[in-house]
Amino acid sequence: MNKILKKEHFSPNVLHFEVEAPQIAKTRKAGHFVLVKVGEKGERIPLTIAASDPVKGSISLVVQRVGVSSAKLCDLNEGDYITDLVGPLGKATHIENYGTVVCAGGGVGVAPLLPIVEAMKKAGNRVITVLAARSKDLVILEEQMRANSDEVIVMTDDGSYGKQGLVTAGIEEVLLREKVDMCVTVGPAIMMKFVALLTKKYNVPTMASLNTIMVDGTGMCGACRITVGGKIKFVCVDGPEFDAHEVDFDEMQMRLNSYKEIETEAMKHYIETAAI
Amino acid sequence: MNMDNNTKRNEPWREELRKSIKNKERADKSRVHMRELPADYRNKNNEEVNCGLTKEEALNEAKRCLDCPAPSCTNGCPVGIDIPQFVKNIERGEILEAAKIIKQTSALPAVCSRVCPQEKQCEAECIYAQKMGKEAVAIGYLERFAADYERESGQMAVPECAPSNGIKVAAVGSGPAGLAFASDMAKRGYSVTVFEALHEIGGVLKYGIPEFRLPNSIIDVEIEMLKKLGVEIVTNCIVGKTITFEDLQAQGYKALFVGSGAGLPRFMNIPGENLIGVMSSNEYLTRINLMGALRDGDTPVLSGKNVAIIGGGNTAMDAVRTAKRLGAEHAMIVYRRSEAEMPARIEEIKHAKEEGVEFMPLHNPIEYIGDEKGRVKQMRLQKMELGEPDASGRRSPVEIPGAIETIDVDTVIVSIGVSPNPLVPSSIKDLSVSKWGTITVNDGMQSSVPTIFAGGDIVRGGATVILAMGDGRRAAAAMDEYLKSC
Numbered sequence: 041m042n043k044i045l046k047k048e049h050f051s052p053n054v055l056h057f058e059v060e061a062p063q064i065a066k067t068r069k070a071g072h073f074v075l076v077k078v079g080e081k082g083e084r085i086p087l088t089i090a091a092s093d094p095v096k097g098s099i100s101l102v103v104q105r106v107g108v109s110s111a112k113l114c115d116l117n118e119g120d121y122i123t124d125l126v127g128p129l130g131k132a133t134h135i136e137n138y139g140t141v142v143c144a145g146g147g148v149g150v151a152p153l154l155p156i157v158e159a160m161k162k163a164g165n166r167v168i169t170v171l172a173a174r175s176k177d178l179v180i181l182e183e184q185m186r187a188n189s190d191e192v193i194v195m196t197d198d199g200s201y202g203k204q205g206l207v208t209a210g211i212e213e214v215l216l217r218e219k220v221d222m223c224v225t226v227g228p229a230i231m232m233k234f235v236a237l238l239t240k241k242y243n244v245p246t247m248a249s250l251n252t253i254m255v256d257g258t259g260m261c262g263a264c265r266i267t268v269g270g271k272i273k274f275v276c277v278d279g280p281e282f283d284a285h286e287v288d289f290d291e292m293q294m295r296l297n298s299y300k301e302i303e304t305e306a307m308k309h310y311i312e313t314a315a316i
Numbered sequence: 317m318n319m320d321n322n323t324k325r326n327e328p329w330r331e332e333l334r335k336s337i338k339n340k341e342r343a344d345k346s347r348v349h350m351r352e353l354p355a356d357y358r359n360k361n362n363e364e365v366n367c368g369l370t371k372e373e374a375l376n377e378a379k380r381c382l383d384c385p386a387p388s389c390t391n392g393c394p395v396g397i398d399i400p401q402f403v404k405n406i407e408r409g410e411i412l413e414a415a416k417i418i419k420q421t422s423a424l425p426a427v428c429s430r431v432c433p434q435e436k437q438c439e440a441e442c443i444y445a446q447k448m449g450k451e452a453v454a455i456g457y458l459e460r461f462a463a464d465y466e467r468e469s470g471q472m473a474v475p476e477c478a479p480s481n482g483i484k485v486a487a488v489g490s491g492p493a494g495l496a497f498a499s500d501m502a503k504r505g506y507s508v509t510v511f512e513a514l515h516e517i518g519g520v521l522k523y524g525i526p527e528f529r530l531p532n533s534i535i536d537v538e539i540e541m542l543k544k545l546g547v548e549i550v551t552n553c554i555v556g557k558t559i560t561f562e563d564l565q566a567q568g569y570k571a572l573f574v575g576s577g578a579g580l581p582r583f584m585n586i587p588g589e590n591l592i593g594v595m596s597s598n599e600y601l602t603r604i605n606l607m608g609a610l611r612d613g614d615t616p617v618l619s620g621k622n623v624a625i626i627g628g629g630n631t632a633m634d635a636v637r638t639a640k641r642l643g644a645e646h647a648m649i650v651y652r653r654s655e656a657e658m659p660a661r662i663e664e665i666k667h668a669k670e671e672g673v674e675f676m677p678l679h680n681p682i683e684y685i686g687d688e689k690g691r692v693k694q695m696r697l698q699k700m701e702l703g704e705p706d707a708s709g710r711r712s713p714v715e716i717p718g719a720i721e722t723i724d725v726d727t728v729i730v731s732i733g734v735s736p737n738p739l740v741p742s743s744i745k746d747l748s749v750s751k752w753g754t755i756t757v758n759d760g761m762q763s764s765v766p767t768i769f770a771g772g773d774i775v776r777g778g779a780t781v782i783l784a785m786g787d788g789r790r791a792a793a794a795m796d797e798y799l800k801s802c
Contacts, residue, residue, distance in 0.1 A: 063558050083614040124515040126552040258513050260579035261599035294690035298592045302616040
């Protein structure tokens with residue numbers, strides 16, 4: 041059982057939790073994730089570790105309220121316990137001094153990007169971070185990103201903050217002006233797909249951190265499988281990071297919708313019963 | 317057979333029991349049949365299919381055992397249960413004593429009696445089957461009777477343990493191998509910790525084998541027994557990730573047993589295999605058995621009207637019978653060889669057929685076709701015929717050119733086997749693994765790193781529950797020897 045030490049809202053539907061997990065706080069690296077289960081009958085859902093404090097023995101998780109399982113987690117309060125939490129899972133991000141690195145994140149994907157930005161900076165890279173959100177109040181972790189980046193470009197769909205446009209516009213601005221050695225992207229599948237198409241055009245190697253459906257997270261079931269370079273890979277053990285130019289994002293997007301109808305129905309039911 | 321068994325066989329009560337009925341009379345009795353739930357009732361729920369024996373049936377069946385002077389049945393048991401000793405105790409009505417004898421060597425008798433392929437193990441070695449051309453004594457049924465009787469009596473005996481020696485050892489994985497290892501080491505006086513990656517204990521017993529074959533409540537009682545032996549169990553902990561082998565050494569663990577299994581599912585790499593509704597049997601069964609999908613769990617599962625299971629092993633039978641229970645109109649086994657080559661237990665095949673499962677032997681999928689949303693809607697099957705025997709001694713399937721048919725399916729469960737999970741082996745330096753990814757061990761289950769032992773599927777690839785338990789026992793014996801010699 042892992043105690044929730046701190047809970048705060050980043051935006052109405054995006055929450056930040058600091059959770060007691062001393063062993064994980066010690067061993068985790070950038071790119072690692074955990075699986076979380078709320079309640080005895082709960083579902084196991086993957087969440088990337090956004091930060092950790094080995095001294096305090098805690099890890100940070102950023103959760104977007106989208107379905108029943110994330111809602112159950114978001115409804116927990118400080119002092120409550122998460123029934124099951126296991127990790128760190130996946131392969132750590134490959135960090136080295138590439139030169140200039142563009143780190144691009146969208147939506148709640150900005151949270152898993154934070155430890156990568158920190159590690160890239162620490163490895164001596166010049167780090168340019170592009171943050172994207174639908175509107176101003178959905179921009180998260182900007183301050184932490186600025187503290188670890190040489191430059192931060194904020195993009196909003198509606199132009200309410202930073203520059204108006206998609207994440208790709210922000211990246212292209214950098215690509216047109218200077219030589220970029222590596223790009224890292226985390227966000228919705230559709231966003232990563234367009235980032236990959238753009239950087240392919242400019243011949244910039246690109247890593248994408250994928251978020252697929254998972255059950256066990258240890259390679260046991262293959263629910264998270266995707267096609268990379270024509271081969272089946274399991275995101276939980278082979279990833280979550282892959283060469284973005286090799287990933288079949290359309291297939292990934294399709295597979296993410298496997299349970300869409302069931303999930304929508306379950307969420308409707310959850311909201312109705314919670315209202316009573 | 318050792319001296320100990322001989323001594324026991326010479327005990328007065330046993331000699332008397334042998335004389336009480338003539339061998340010919342014993343041999344003339346016919347083997348008991350276990351009652352089962354009716355097929356058209358049980359295929360709509362999750363209740364256990366096999367009902368167990370009544371006391372009268374068990375006592376009668378026990379009378380068939382000839383109490384052979386050199387019992388070969390025991391040799392067929394991977395954990396070496398003293399079979400005549402427990403069977404004769406049933407015959408004289410000392411059921412709790414019988415249960416105690418089984419538990420001396422078997423950590424999970426109620427589980428093993430349900431899932432062991434006895435027809436290939438102890439019962440295959442029974443003198444009736446070996447020499448007399450008769451049906452073997454129903455050893456598995458009797459073991460189950462003794463274990464269930466003891467559990468229901470509320471007087472479960474805790475096996476005796478040697479005094480604590482203060483030495484810490486660890487097991488990685490709480491499946492059958494890890495649990496058997498833990499039980500034996502605890503009995504030897506070691507302080508044992510079992511590390512489990514999932515949130516539940518039991519490995520394949522929990523996530524794989526369905527309730528209708530092995531109720532979870534029964535596994536839990538046997539696991540509680542291990543805790544009474546002093547075994548400590550840590551869930552949600554992945555050795556190699558959450559905690560490293562070096563961490564364990566630093567914490568004073570003197571040796572490690574790896575029983576992490578062969579969890580990695582294999583796929584066929586054919587077009588359409590990543591469509592929605594195509595999944596591994598591990599995923600399907602985990603969602604249903606471990607996560608409670610479609611019962612009371614938050615986890616969803618896709619299951620439809622036309623469900624095809626690809627494969628012919630026990631896991632395939634578990635998956636297809638589960639699909640039928642979830643309301644599939646057509647639950648189909650698609651297997652590339654003929655039924656005679658199916659690796660599943662004959663009993664499972666029989667049960668599946670009774671429950672309305674359709675069998676399509678000599679068919680092999682070559683492609684899956686999806687609808688506009690990416691959900692599988694059809695599969696293309698290549699018809700096969702049997703050719704020459706292959707390396708495994710089984711006749712290999714050969715394509716019949718041009719014989720292809722297309723069948724409607726909305727769910728496909730791929731159950732063609734598993735590979736060893738590399739997660740643990742790859743996290744330990746200097747550990748040698750085979751080209752298949754299994755950990756290489758000597759006769760004592762000791763790996764290339766002297767303090768690391770391994771057993772079960774991580775050593776064998778996909779095998780059986782009882783072989784895993786046998787490995788756990790052998791590893792415990794060898795580790796004990798090794799640690800004493802240090």
